[in-house]
Amino acid sequence: MSQQFYRAIVVGGSSGIGRELVLQLAASGCQVASVARRTEPSGENIRTYAHDVTDFAAVPALFQQICLDLGGLDLIIYASGVMPSVGPDEFCFEKDKQMVDVNILGAVAWCNEAAQRFGQSGGGTIVGIGSVAGDRGRAPKPVYGASKAFFESYLESLRNRVGTKGVRVVTIKPGPTDTPMAAEHVGKKLPAAEAARQILAAARAGRRVVYVPGILKYVFAIIRALPSPIMQRLKF
Amino acid sequence: MSCVLPKDRVERVGAWGMNTHTTSYVFRPTTIAGIKEALEAARQSGRFVALRGSGCSYGDASLGAENVVLDITRMNRILSWDPVKGIAECEPGVTIKQLWQYTLGDGWWPYVVSGTMFPTLAGAAAMNIHGKNNFRVGTIGDHILEFELLTADGEFHTCSREQNSELFHAAIGGFGMLGVFTRIKIELKKVYSGHLRVTPIGVQNWREMFAEFDKHLVDSDYLVGWVDCFGAGEACGRGQIHRADYLKLGEDTIPAQTLQVAHQELPDTLFGLLPKSIMWKFIQPFTNNLGMRAINALKYLSSVTLTQGKVHDVTHAGFAFLLDYVPGWKYAYLPGGLIQYQSFIPKETAEKCFTEQLALCQKRGIVPYLGVFKRHRTDPFLMTHSVDGYSFALDFKVTKKNRAKVWALAAELDALVLAAGGRFYFAKDSTLHPSRLQSYLAEERVQTFQALKRQLDPEGLFQTDLYRRIFGGGGR
Numbered sequence: 288m289s290q291q292f293y294r295a296i297v298v299g300g301s302s303g304i305g306r307e308l309v310l311q312l313a314a315s316g317c318q319v320a321s322v323a324r325r326t327e328p329s330g331e332n333i334r335t336y337a338h339d340v341t342d343f344a345a346v347p348a349l350f351q352q353i354c355l356d357l358g359g360l361d362l363i364i365y366a367s368g369v370m371p372s373v374g375p376d377e378f379c380f381e382k383d384k385q386m387v388d389v390n391i392l393g394a395v396a397w398c399n400e401a402a403q404r405f406g407q408s409g410g411g412t413i414v415g416i417g418s419v420a421g422d423r424g425r426a427p428k429p430v431y432g433a434s435k436a437f438f439e440s441y442l443e444s445l446r447n448r449v450g451t452k453g454v455r456v457v458t459i460k461p462g463p464t465d466t467p468m469a470a471e472h473v474g475k476k477l478p479a480a481e482a483a484r485q486i487l488a489a490a491r492a493g494r495r496v497v498y499v500p501g502i503l504k505y506v507f508a509i510i511r512a513l514p515s516p517i518m519q520r521l522k523f
Numbered sequence: 524m525s526c527v528l529p530k531d532r533v534e535r536v537g538a539w540g541m542n543t544h545t546t547s548y549v550f551r552p553t554t555i556a557g558i559k560e561a562l563e564a565a566r567q568s569g570r571f572v573a574l575r576g577s578g579c580s581y582g583d584a585s586l587g588a589e590n591v592v593l594d595i596t597r598m599n600r601i602l603s604w605d606p607v608k609g610i611a612e613c614e615p616g617v618t619i620k621q622l623w624q625y626t627l628g629d630g631w632w633p634y635v636v637s638g639t640m641f642p643t644l645a646g647a648a649a650m651n652i653h654g655k656n657n658f659r660v661g662t663i664g665d666h667i668l669e670f671e672l673l674t675a676d677g678e679f680h681t682c683s684r685e686q687n688s689e690l691f692h693a694a695i696g697g698f699g700m701l702g703v704f705t706r707i708k709i710e711l712k713k714v715y716s717g718h719l720r721v722t723p724i725g726v727q728n729w730r731e732m733f734a735e736f737d738k739h740l741v742d743s744d745y746l747v748g749w750v751d752c753f754g755a756g757e758a759c760g761r762g763q764i765h766r767a768d769y770l771k772l773g774e775d776t777i778p779a780q781t782l783q784v785a786h787q788e789l790p791d792t793l794f795g796l797l798p799k800s801i802m803w804k805f806i807q808p809f810t811n812n813l814g815m816r817a818i819n820a821l822k823y824l825s826s827v828t829l830t831q832g833k834v835h836d837v838t839h840a841g842f843a844f845l846l847d848y849v850p851g852w853k854y855a856y857l858p859g860g861l862i863q864y865q866s867f868i869p870k871e872t873a874e875k876c877f878t879e880q881l882a883l884c885q886k887r888g889i890v891p892y893l894g895v896f897k898r899h900r901t902d903p904f905l906m907t908h909s910v911d912g913y914s915f916a917l918d919f920k921v922t923k924k925n926r927a928k929v930w931a932l933a934a935e936l937d938a939l940v941l942a943a944g945g946r947f948y949f950a951k952d953s954t955l956h957p958s959r960l961q962s963y964l965a966e967e968r969v970q971t972f973q974a975l976k977r978q979l980d981p982e983g984l985f986q987t988d989l990y991r992r993i994f995g996g997g998g999r
Contacts, residue, residue: 348527355570355589359546400530408535408546 289491290412290455294357296320296350298340298397299367301327303466304416307483308364309333315487320353323367340367340393350400362490363401364414365394370431370468383430390434398445402456406449414457414490415442419498421460422507426522439496446495455493459486462503528568528591536592540581541853541860542921542953545588545988547573553597558673558703562984565591571986574699576646577618579639581863582953583988584650584698590986593703595645601625602706609711610668615645615704622709623839624784631711632839635663639846645704650950651696651904654843655747655767658740658898662909664695665902666710674702675980693975696904698949700976700985716770717781718836719745725827729760733874736764736898736913744768745842749826750894751819752881752917759881762894763826767842787840789848799849806855810920815892856920862953864891864933865916867899868945873913876943880915880936887932889925891917905968905975908948916951930954955993964994 295312299305300321306328309321313332321328326335334356338349354360369389371382398413405411420428421435439458446456463469465476482499489497498504513521532548548570550561565572573587575594586592599616606629611622620640623633635647635654642652651664660666669683672694680702682691694701724739726732732748739746745767754761775781791799809818841848853861868876877896884890895916899909919929933954940947941962947955957964973994 347530351527351568354546358588403530404533404546407531407533410535 290361290493292317292362292412292491294318294359295362295364296322296353296357296360296397296401297364297366298322298393299365299416300335301325303366303468304461304464304479304482304486305364305366307479308366308486311480311483311487312362317362318357320357322349322353340397341388343392343396346396347400350397350404354404360401360404360411362412362414363397364416364486364490365397366416367393368416368418368435368468370428372471373428373431375427386430386434390431391437394438395441398441402445402449402454405454406452410453412455412457412490412493413442413445414459414486415439416486417442417458417460419460419462419503419507422511423513423518425518455490457490457494458496459489459499460496460503460507461486461499464499528564528570534592536575536578536586538582538586538860538953539579539853540862540921540953541857542581542862543583543586543860543988545583545586547587547590547592549592549594551594551597555673555705558593558595558705559677561591561593562675562677565984566982572984573987574645574649574703574985576616576643576649577641579637579642579646580650580950580989581861582951583992584949584952585646586988587986588988595703596643598705599643604629606631609713610708611711612706612708613644615707616643617707618643619647622711623787626711627714627717627782627784627787627839630714630778630782632714633663634660634666634710634712636843637846638844640840640844641847644707644709648695648704648707649697649699650948651902651907651909652950653897653899653909655745655765655897657909658746658900659744660712661900661902662696662904662907663709664692664904664907667695667707668710669708670694670704671706672702673705675982675984679705689975690979692903693905693972696906696908697972698906698989699987700972700990701979702985714769714782714839715772716775716778717783717786717838718770718775719767719839719842720770720774720834721837721842722766722832722834723826723830724764724766725762725823725831726764727761727827728754728758729874729878732760732762732764732896733913736896739764739766740898746898748896749822750881750896750915751823752884752891752894753816753819754823755882755885759878761823762896763823763830765842767837770836781838787838789840789844791850800851802849803851803854806849806852807857810855810892812890815890819892859921859923859926862919862921862929862933863916863951864919864936864954865914865948865951866936866940866945867908867910867914867948868912868940868943869910870912872943872945873915876939876945877913877915879939880917883935883939884917884932887928887935889919889929889932891919893918905972908946910944910946912945914948934959949989949993952989952993957993957995960993 297309300309301323312319322336322338417439418435420432442458463476464482485499528548534549536547537544552558570590572591575585596616598614600614603612609631637652651662653662672680743766748764750762897914937959
């Protein structure tokens with residue numbers, strides 16, 4: 288059954304896919320809280336909250352405040368993520384730590400709040416933006432891929448924890464998308480607006496794991512099945 | 524940033540009519556200290572406190588979305604009971620069920636009970652509930668002798684007709700806006716049997732309904748009318764009246780037996796076979812216009828033929844708690860739930876107003892599945908809903924599709940009620956809006972109440988979603 292969202296939080300709503308999600312939700316009449324360092328975007332039905340997702344201690348109070356301001360909560364989307372460019376021979380702890388902080392710890396800080404609330408109140412939808420990069424340990428992006436693999440495994444656990452209490456947990460695995468984060472990516476990219484549209488459709492339908500675009504489901508089924516020695520040769 | 528509220532208190536809190544669901548921080552204290560702790564938690568985090576008993580109000584009268592809900596149901600001890608005078612002193616969370624089950628063996632029944640036995644005394648006092656005998660004995664407030672109220676400043680006020688009389692008459696019916704009832708002393712009625720003598724009277728239209736009520740008003744103890752809301756034209760207002768009377772001393776030859784709680788118990792099966800707890804699943808297929816038209820018509824037909832005038836004895840519980848007779852019947856209204864629209868109209872304008880109300884519902888194609896008609900009298904409580912006249916309660920099914928239409932219809936009904944000089948009842952309300960209530964809000968008594976609230980609760984600690992909807996909240 289298609290779910291209607293009336294009140295939503297988008298963490299990482301100022302740019303990329305998150306920004307598109309905020310705009311599309313707001314356009315559908317949903318009250319949206321856009322949480323990001325920059326207070327963007329602006330518009331009808333949108334409230335912005337300045338917040339750095341690595342300020343973990345601030346999350347519980349901010350989460351409660353947003354729920355109060357919105358008058359409730361039906362949906363949370365964690366769309367924050369960083370992917371600094373990492374050279375083929377680079378092993379930079381600073382960059383790696385940043386990815387762990389934003390992609391993992393920030394996600395856990397926010398989704399824990401939502402999962403507890405939704406579990407106790409018996410309803411709600413949690414959407415996590417993972418990545419196809421989480422499907423295999425690929426050579427170019429060791430920590431980025433691992434951070435997304437963490438997030439997806441964590442989301443699966445949440446689903447198994449609170450799914451029976453009426454909470455839907457949706458894991459999104461986008462491929463290359465036309466966002467500032469993937470600016471350096473060469474090759475075909477899905478427009479961010481289209482990615483957001485597909486993500487919201489998956490959220491409304493309450494699906495479990497969704498590749499964006501859908502075709503990647505089959506592509507990555509093959510990639511996941513590739514034997515390790517071949518992955519090592521391909522280095523893609 | 525405000526202080527964080529305990530996450531483990533987050534709960535889903537719904538309206539009794541299942542038409543609204545909210546998420547709140549629910550505190551269930553067992554002591555006065557626990558109440559104060561909840562008030563402090565709300566204050567620290569900049570939230571308001573919605574007082575809640577058993578949550579039997581149809582709409583948002585005990586809801587506080589994203590705020591603190593103070594649920595007093597665990598403070599449920601009967602502190603003292605005088606079986607000679609029939610006076611009980613109770614903690615606020617004692618339910619009507621607890622009370623009558625405690626006192627009936629001694630031959631006492633509460634003067635005023637609602638259609639379900641689950642409300643708490645605090646909730647009943649806050650809403651100043653009435654029963655099917657409102658015209659005879661008044662509201663529950665008329666039988667509360669004394670109470671203790673904890674106000675937002677942490678002070679306790681002992682109130683009765685003699686002491687703090689203004690607060691006594693404002694807090695009863697004050698829908699939880701002035702403070703927390705912490706102790707309630709209530710008088711009960713002496714009964715000489717566990718039975719009531721019931722006379723069913725079928726009526727063909729509003730004219731007969733009003734005429735029969737007038738006829739029986741002088742000497743009956745209870746009067747309630749059921750209305751088939753599908754009846755139109757000459758048949759508008761058709762239905763059935765139940766008159767019930769207490770048995771006098773000696774009329775019941777085995778009172779020791781009929782006054783036992785076990786004797787009062789509502790049967791849990793139908794025809795000794797079907798478990799009633801699953802009945803709602805069988806009702807569900809009929810909760811649509813066609814099914815309900817048929818059920819109402821059948822009930823009407825049987826009331827003017829089979830049961831007409833057949834006097835019989837019924838237990839107090841069986842007569843009073845019709846809403847509990849088929850447990851969980853309201854689930855037949857899932858998923859959208861139901862609202863009840865109940866208006867109280869002075870006797871001079873009531874017949875015309877109720878006729879117009881039904882005609883309007885039928886014209887809009889949104890016909891109530893249940894209509895209940897009662898007689899009322901005035902009482903001395905500041906925010907009372909009661910009038911010297913009649914009330915008509917309409918149950919509307921709510922669906923995702925018709926929700927906006929039902930609310931629009933309610934707005935049209937409001938206009939009829941206000942034009943007829945009528946009143947509304949917060950325990951039932953889901954739809955009132957300040958834009959239509961200027962004349963009501965401007966009433967002197969409402970202004971007096973608001974002034975009293977500002978004085979006792981200047982920071983606006985006690986609020987509910989209903990209060991904010993109708994009075995605009997304020998404060999925090």
